[in-house]
Amino acid sequence: MVKPQLEEKVHKEYPVFVAVICRQLTLCGGTHYLIKVSISDSTDECVHLYVVQTLTRDPLEPELIKYQLKKKIADPLEPF
Structure with a gap:
């Protein structure tokens, strides 16, 4: 549900968009x-x-508040 929100913010489409890790x-x-x-x-x-x-x-609906681009799979998922 947040994919379109990110695409709008960064003016880019993502053909691949798969959640790897989620912390709640x-x-x-x-x-x-x-x-x-x-x-x-x-x-x-x-x-x-x-x-x-x-x-x-x-x-x-879920709302995208912040995002970080140019991350790698090995980068830790920490609050930002």
Whole structure:
């Protein structure tokens, strides 16, 4: 659900977009996710995403808050 949000922000399309690792933290009022996403079949290039889903009576769609480009599969997924 956040792929189109990232593509719009960076003005680039990603034909490959596969979550490799996801860390979740549930806080009062919402869930925060750190996600490492593979964006290439031929290299180990990844992006790191910080996504929030607000919990309300009608849960909102996940929202891409921050991202880091030019990451590698071996790079640790840490809060940013």
